[in-house]
Amino acid sequence: EDQVTQSPEALRLQEGESSSLNCSYTVSGLRGLFWYRQDPGKGPEFLFTLYSAGEEKEKERLKATLTKKESFLHITAPKPEDSATYLCAAVSGYALNFGKGTSLLVTP
Template identity: 90%
Template structure:
């Protein structure tokens, strides 16, 4: 079965300091790759779906990219309100396979 690994587990940045979060998986093939944002005590909020290698999607300061074996969530000039846990998931047989998440903290 596909395994999804996110790195780093936690990331602390200064406001305005750009960086990237990584999501890698073990089984290649055409399947949906999903990014979610989760605030403490709340349900995951959908951000992006990617499907084909080379695909990119953007929303405000976030850009998600996809290769055959991994996806990146790039955050440009982040603000404190971007602090959250970011989850990625990949479509498996009948279900999503989730990574453990990256806990992102943006300091003002």
């Protein structure tokens, strides 16, 4: 059965303290790994798609990487406005199979 597991469930960082979020997947024939950001009370907002091991994507302070079993979302020098829940998902049939997310809090 396809599974997507994210860790940690919650992460608290001080402003400027870099860290990484993990997404491990067991999907036969990965056809895409997606990262989303979700603010409270809002729908998930698409960030990145990764298709093959070794691929990297960057946007501002975020960089997503992909291996054959995991993806990482690296956050460099985070700011309080980066506080959100970060979701990863893998293609599963016609839909996406989501992990439970990592809730990130960045304090000033």
